[in-house]
Amino acid sequence: MIQTACPLDCWDACGITVDPARPEALVSTPTHPMDNGALCALLNKHMHEAPRITTPRIDGQAVSMEEALDAVASALRSDRSLLWRGSGHLGVMQSVTDLLMERVGGTLTSGSLCDSAGQAGVEAGRGINRHLPPEQIAQAEVVVVWGRNITVTNKHLMPYLEGKRLIVIDPVRTPIAKRAEIHLQIKPRTDFYLAMLLARFSIMEDGEDHAWLERFGSEWEEFYEFTREFRIKAILAHMGLSLDQMGDMLRLIQTHKTVFLVGIPLQHYIQGHAVTWAIDSLAAVLGLFGREGCGVSYMGSSRQGFDNPFAVSLPRVPTVTAPFERFETVLVQGGNPAESMPDSNRVQAALDGVKNLIYFGLYDNETSARARIIIPAKNFLEKEDIRLSYGHQYVTPMHKVTEAAYGISEYDFVTEIVQRLELEPIESEEYYLSAWLDQCREENGQRVLPDYHPLPYADGFGEEGDEAFVFIDEYEDDDEPIGFRRFRKPREESFDGHYWLLTPKSLKALNTQFVRKSEVYLSAECGFAEGERVRLRNKQGELELTVKLSEDVRPDCALVYGSTPGVNRLTPAHLSEEGEGACYGEAKVQIERVG
Ligand SMILES: Nc1nc2c(c(=O)[nH]1)N[C@H]1C(S)=C(S)[C@@H](COP(=O)(O)OP(=O)(O)OC[C@H]3O[C@@H](n4cnc5c(=O)[nH]c(N)nc54)[C@H](O)[C@@H]3O)O[C@H]1N2
Ligand SMILES: Nc1nc2c(c(=O)[nH]1)N[C@H]1C(S)=C(S)[C@@H](COP(=O)(O)OP(=O)(O)OC[C@H]3O[C@@H](n4cnc5c(=O)[nH]c(N)nc54)[C@H](O)[C@@H]3O)O[C@H]1N2
Ligand code: SF4
Ligand SMILES: [Mo]
Numbered sequence: 001m002i003q004t005a006c007p008l009d010c011w012d013a014c015g016i017t018v019d020p021a022r023p024e025a026l027v028s029t030p031t032h033p034m035d036n037g038a039l040c041a042l043l044n045k046h047m048h049e050a051p052r053i054t055t056p057r058i059d060g061q062a063v064s065m066e067e068a069l070d071a072v073a074s075a076l077r078s079d080r081s082l083l084w085r086g087s088g089h090l091g092v093m094q095s096v097t098d099l100l101m102e103r104v105g106g107t108l109t110s111g112s113l114c115d116s117a118g119q120a121g122v123e124a125g126r127g128i129n130r131h132l133p134p135e136q137i138a139q140a141e142v143v144v145v146w147g148r149n150i151t152v153t154n155k156h157l158m159p160y161l162e163g164k165r166l167i168v169i170d171p172v173r174t175p176i177a178k179r180a181e182i183h184l185q186i187k188p189r190t191d192f193y194l195a196m197l198l199a200r201f202s203i204m205e206d207g208e209d210h211a212w213l214e215r216f217g218s219e220w221e222e223f224y225e226f227t228r229e230f231r232i233k234a235i236l237a238h239m240g241l242s243l244d245q246m247g248d249m250l251r252l253i254q255t256h257k258t259v260f261l262v263g264i265p266l267q268h269y270i271q272g273h274a275v276t277w278a279i280d281s282l283a284a285v286l287g288l289f290g291r292e293g294c295g296v297s298y299m300g301s302s303r304q305g306f307d308n309p310f311a312v313s314l315p316r317v318p319t320v321t322a323p324f325e326r327f328e329t330v331l332v333q334g335g336n337p338a339e340s341m342p343d344s345n346r347v348q349a350a351l352d353g354v355k356n357l358i359y360f361g362l363y364d365n366e367t368s369a370r371a372r373i374i375i376p377a378k379n380f381l382e383k384e385d386i387r388l389s390y391g392h393q394y395v396t397p398m399h400k401v402t403e404a405a406y407g408i409s410e411y412d413f414v415t416e417i418v419q420r421l422e423l424e425p426i427e428s429e430e431y432y433l434s435a436w437l438d439q440c441r442e443e444n445g446q447r448v449l450p451d452y453h454p455l456p457y458a459d460g461f462g463e464e465g466d467e468a469f470v471f472i473d474e475y476e477d478d479d480e481p482i483g484f485r486r487f488r489k490p491r492e493e494s495f496d497g498h499y500w501l502l503t504p505k506s507l508k509a510l511n512t513q514f515v516r517k518s519e520v521y522l523s524a525e526c527g528f529a530e531g532e533r534v535r536l537r538n539k540q541g542e543l544e545l546t547v548k549l550s551e552d553v554r555p556d557c558a559l560v561y562g563s564t565p566g567v568n569r570l571t572p573a574h575l576s577e578e579g580e581g582a583c584y585g586e587a588k589v590q591i592e593r594v595g
Helices: 041-049 065-075 092-104 116-126 134-139 155-161 191-204 210-216 220-227 232-239 243-255 272-285 344-352 410-420 429-437
Strands: 002-005 015-018 026-028 081-085 108-110 142-146 165-169 182-184 258-262 295-297 316-318 329-333 356-361 373-376 385-387 396-398 441-443 446-448 499-502 519-522 533-537 542-549 557-559 588-593
Touching: 002 396, 065 356, 065 373, 065 410, 081 092, 081 108, 092 329, 092 385, 092 410, 092 429, 116 272, 134 155, 134 258, 134 295, 142 243, 165 243, 182 243, 191 220, 191 232, 191 243, 191 272, 210 272, 220 272, 232 243, 258 272, 272 295, 385 429
Parallel strands: 081 329, 108 316, 142 165, 142 258, 165 182, 258 295, 329 356, 356 373, 499 557, 519 542
Antiparallel strands: 002 015, 015 026, 385 396, 441 446, 499 588, 519 557, 533 542, 533 588
16 A cells, blocks of 8 residues: 555645555545544545546647647747746646746746745744644633634544634634534624734733743734724624624633634735734733644644755745736646636636646646647656645645656656756656655654644744734725724725625635536625526626526625636736735625626
8 A cells, every 4th residue: 555645735634545456546644633533525526526637738639748848948049938837736836837947048937825924923923834733722711713714624623623612703604613612793894803803802901921921922902902902882883793702702702722823815805914913912912822722723834944945046926916928938838727726717818828838737727828838747657746735734645646647746847848948957757755754753653744733832933932922003905884993983994896706615615626617606695596597897898697596695795716717817817915925805896787
C-alpha cells in the first residue's frame, strides 16, 4: 500500500493509501487527528468524473508532448513572460515552476484570490500567522463560527464541534447556523464593526482579561478609545442586530474557553485586513491567545516556518488584477483565471489578447478554451509531492502510485523546458522533496510544520514569539455609512434596490471545477418567484440566472455560488488595501426579470 493525500484546495487534506494494483480504489487512511476516515465526493469527481485533457494541443490541434514542449520553450524566450498559478493542486511541487521563471527572467504574481487580505490583518496584530491546532479546537467550550461554512467547506471539523456551544455569524442561515445557540445573521461587510462593538462592550463590562493584557497587550486602553469612536445605535441598526444579541454572545465568550473559526468571505473586501485584525483584537481583549482550548483559527499559512527551496526574487504583478495585456507569453498553471478572477469581462478580453497563452492543467475550462498551447498535467496519483494544509499543522508525503498514460508532472515540465532553452539545470526531484521534508518536525509520531507550537502565542507574538500583540488603531472606509462615527450625524438606512452579492462555495463544486449550476438564491420577500429567470446587473457586467427561493438568505442579499459560470462578471477588480487580496464581497447587484 502506498501513502498519499488528497491534493484538492480544501482545509482538510485527507490521508489516503492506495493499492498500486487497484489505483482507482482510494482508501481513506487518516494520517492526522482531523481526518475522520471519509473521503468526499469532490475527490471522486476529481478522480473519476471530470474528463481529463489527454493530449497536448496547439491551436486546437492534437500534437505530441515533444512538439508542445518545443512550442512552450519558444514562447518562453519572450522577455515578457508571466506565470499565473492557481490552487488546483496544493502540493509544494507546484511551485517548482518559479525556478523556471527565474531562469527565463519572467514575472510572477503576488497576493491571492483567496486569503491574503485577512492574512495581512493577522500579521498586523500577531506578527506571524500560526495555525490553531485542531487539538485546541477540540478542548474549546464555545465555538464562534465567524463566516465559515463548516458543513460544506471544512467537513472534518464537524466532530470537533460536538457537544459545544455554538455561535454563528453569517448573513446566511447555514446548516451550522441552524444548529447554533446564537445566530447573528449579520449584514455583509459589517464584521469589522461587530468586532469593535463586542470589544467595547466587553471592556465596559470589565470583561477584559487584565492579567493577559498586562503581559501581552499593554496598548489595550488606546484600543478601547478607538472602539469608542463608533456609534452603537446606528451601527447595530445597520447590521440588523440588537443589544440583547451582543449581550448574549458576550456572556458566553467571556466565561468559557472560546475558539473563533474565521472564514474567507469576510475579508474579501477592500478593508479585508481590518476585519481579521479587529477579530484578533477582540480575541486579545478576552485573552484568548496562548490559552488551552482558546484561540483564533483563520486560514493558516501552510508554509509557515519553512525555508522555501523554490524562493526566487523576480518582479511580480498582483494575482487579483494581473495585467495580462502587458505580457506576450502567459503560463497558467493549475487554475482557471478566466473564471475565478474578479471582473471576468476584463480578464477574458485581456487573455484573448495574449499572443502565447499556455494552459497547464488537468481539465478543460474557460481558460484552456482561450489558450494557444495546452499541456495536460499529471494527477496526484501519478507524481511525487508533499501536502501541507491551511487548516492544520500536519505534513503528508504524497507518493506516486501509478504511471501516467499521458500528461507531465510540474517537475518534468521545468526540466524539459530548461533543457530546451539550454539554461542552468535545476536540482533533482528528490533533492527538493527532501528539502521540504527534512525541515519538518516529529510530534507524537506525526510529521508537523518546522516551527509548530501546540499552544501558539503562549509566550507572545512576532517573529521571535516574545513581543506584544498590536491592536488595530485605524479604519478608513470610503463607503462607511454616515453616522457610524461619533462626530458624524446618523442617517436612516433603507434598502435601495442594490443587493449584496454573496458567492460562497458549493458542495459539489471545487471553485470552478465539477458541478456548476446557474441559480440565484433569494428571500421570498424580494418579490421574485421560484424558477423565474432574472438578470443580475451592475457596472461590471450582467448575468442571467434562475431564481431559487430560500428562507435562509437575508432579503438584502443575492446568493450565487462562486462556482456559477460567469459570476465574476459581477465582481469588481479592486485590490484590498493590504495584502493584495481579492474583493469579491464589494459587489452589489440590481435584479430584473428577463423578458
Ligand atoms: N466570486 C468569487 N470568485 C472566487 C471566490 C469567491 O469566493 N467568490 N473564491 C476565490 C478562491 S478562495 C480561490 S482559492 C480561487 C480558486 O481559483 P483557481 O485557483 O483558478 O481554481 P479552479 O478554478 O478550481 O481551477 C483549478 C484548476 O487546476 C487544475 N489542476 C488540478 N490539479 C492540477 C495539477 O496537479 N497540476 C496542474 N498543472 N493543474 C491542476 C485543474 O485543471 C483545474 O481546472 O477562486 C476564487 N474565486
Ligand atoms: N465543497 C467545497 N469546499 C471547499 C471549496 C469549494 O469550492 N467547495 N473551496 C475551498 C476554498 S478555495 C476555500 S478558500 C475554502 C473557503 O471556506 P469558507 O470560508 O467556509 O468559504 P465560503 O463558503 O466562501 O463562505 C463561508 C461563509 O461566509 C459567509 N459570508 C459571506 N459574506 C460574509 C460577510 O461579509 N461576513 C460574514 N460573517 N460571513 C460572510 C457565507 O454566507 C458563507 O456561509 O473552502 C474550501 N473548501
Ligand atoms: S474533504 Fe477535502 S481533503 Fe478530504 S477528500 Fe474531500 S476535498 Fe479532499
Ligand atoms: Mo480559496
